[in-house]
Amino acid sequence: MSKGLPKRSEDYSLWYNELVKRADLAENSAVRGCMVIKPYGYSIWEKIQAQLDIMFKETGHSNAYFPLFIPKSYLSKEASHIEGFAKECAVVTHYRLKNSEDGKSVIVDPDAKLEEELIVRPTSETVIWSTYKNWIQSYRDLPLLVNQWANVVRWEMRTRLFLRTSEFLWQEGHTAHATKQEAIDETVQMMNVYAQFAQEFMALPVVKGVKTENERFAGAVDTYCIEAMMQDGKALQAGTSHFLGQNFAKAFDVKFATKEGGLEYVWGTSWGVSTRLMGALIMAHSDDNGLVLPPKLAPIQVVIIPIYRGDAELEILSIKAKEIMAKLKAKGISVKFDNRDTFKPGWKFAEYELKGVPIRIALGPRDLENNSLEIARRDTLTKETIHLDGVILEDYIIGLLDEIQENIYQKAFSFKNEMTTEADTWEEFQSILDNKGGFVSAHWDGTTATEEKIKELSKATIRCIPLDRKEEEGKCILTGQPSSGRVLFARAY
Structure with missing residues (x-):
């Protein structure tokens, strides 16, 4: 073997990058910002995929596949959605190449310009809801519970293998329901599926919560999430589930005939996890000797x-x-x-x-x-x-194997608890972030302005409003304004 890995305590980022490469999981591609997932790394992803697929089907979902290309006009239909993704979109403008005049290279054929540009999918809400308009006519067609395993493209400037690449693999569930409550129940159910998978298979303890308005998915009414703690004291969003309300149904005119004979917009959800879970698996458990894999996901x-x-x-x-x-x-x-x-x-x-x-x-x-x-x-x-x-x-x-699985989980669980600290003053808050890291449980006044100011001053974001938080009166750590409960802050990937 080659010389040992860098130590986590000395350079965590270098340790992670070296481990991903030396353990034969992935490598950087010739295409900037993209990765090649190598056979050993892909076999771990296949184990993740296979187990999640079982869990999706057990909860009534079926797999389908939708196009990679999305007409630009579709993204314009839901205003907050396009605002959220506009800066990350890769755009196809032409459909043909031709030889250059000297015959030494190929160039884009200027005569082959598309009438309407196509977006390489950053996420599929728009193309799927345009399809659902044809699939849903009556209450008998609901609920519609669909998932797809796919690749997506979000143009990233600063990339890191598995954690942030321009193209990545994921699954995205998209469901349609007759009532608001059914859609909310679905959103919560899928967050719980992700949490169960993380804890039982990845040996990864997570916090379940709701994102703030500032952090929620573009086009969603509410975003539920699971947040995990990595060994360097940074948080990682490990999965999200979005209650879309009727936003996309209204944008794409998806209505259904009710039992009573009326006509109403359907209620929607979307939810997804990606190859980012591979990064979580590596960073949560591995040591200075290499990977530590939970037996349930070890190839x-x-x-x-x-x-x-x-x-x-x-x-x-x-x-x-x-x-x-x-x-x-x-x-x-x-x-x-x-x-x-x-x-x-x-x-x-x-x-x-x-x-x-x-x-x-x-x-x-x-x-x-x-x-x-x-x-x-x-x-x-x-x-x-x-x-x-x-x-x-x-x-x-x-x-x-069962003992090893449980031991890995318990070690991560103890670490997460050790790395969750309450702060009641701004000084405490900053000191914890700078000297210890981890989750900081603190009061916040509920305003986006304060949330943005805290992020600017500390580089910490509100990871979630925990679902199990206790209601308690307090004062915002920055403004001193009243607060009804603590939220979890952390610096994050």
Whole structure:
């Protein structure tokens, strides 16, 4: 292996960037601001995608696919929506290239200008609601519960792998309902689905809350979110769910015939998570040795590494390894036997530690003699020798994977609690942000002007108004004006 990673404590940003590259997750592309997700990184995204897809379908949603290109006029129909996305849109103006006069290059054909420019989708509300107009006529067509897995483009000037790239992968749900309450219930339900996924599969504790008016999605009435804490004390928005009211239904004239015979606009929602979850997974759990992956999302849960001299020993060890693999695979555990003879065992140990494989089994001739195995845990970097007499190995491994999953969660949960601090004065607020970081729970007077001023002075934003906050009288940390409850501030990605 190459030299060790930079330390998180010395340069967190460099540590993150190096880890993403060295663990073979992703790399920068030749296209500015875009990334190549490498096979190992993509296999983690596939695990995320597969589990979320199950959860979406269990809540009644179906997958569809809508166009990548959106007519520019569609974005003009919902004023706050276009205002929110205008600066990030990539625009297609022509549909053909041609050879230059000297034949040495290709140029845009000026005669192939589009009558109307097309926007490469930054999000799909407009194109989907224009489609829903054709799909919805009556209350019998509702609710309409649709999701799509897609890529989107938001032109970013400052990019970071997984966290902020010009093109990224995500899912976006778009639903239509007969009543306001049904749409609100859907919005809250999907926030809860995201929170459950983050906690049970990513081992990532999150705060559920509502965004302020200033921070909510462009075109939404309310935005619900889950917020997570990274190891450097910065927050990360891990998922959002938007109650759209009737804004897009009115913009695209989507009405339905009610049971009573009237005609009303439908109520809408949209919700999404993206490959940003990969960044959250890395930053929340990993250490100076490399990735630490929760077993439920690890592409390889167990790796078996033979310790041998010569082909004869390898052949004998391979028989035992394949026997172990068969038992583990029968229990649904993903396992790899690394019998490459081009790398020494020590190199392999370091490689799988870097890649975050939860359990490593070392198997040598002495283990065969003693009917034992050396088992190493990635989360604690500890190892033990277990004797197989009277032990059902596959059950032992299942129990260990569950223990590792829970341990990773509890460690992150304790960290989030340690990094959540109350502040009652402006001085306290600034001191916490500058010296400790994390979430700062503080009173705010409820005005956008104060929110903007706090952001300007401290670089901290209101991450959310927590759903479980207690109502309490207080004074805004900046203005001293009355406040009815605390909100969560943090510096964030």
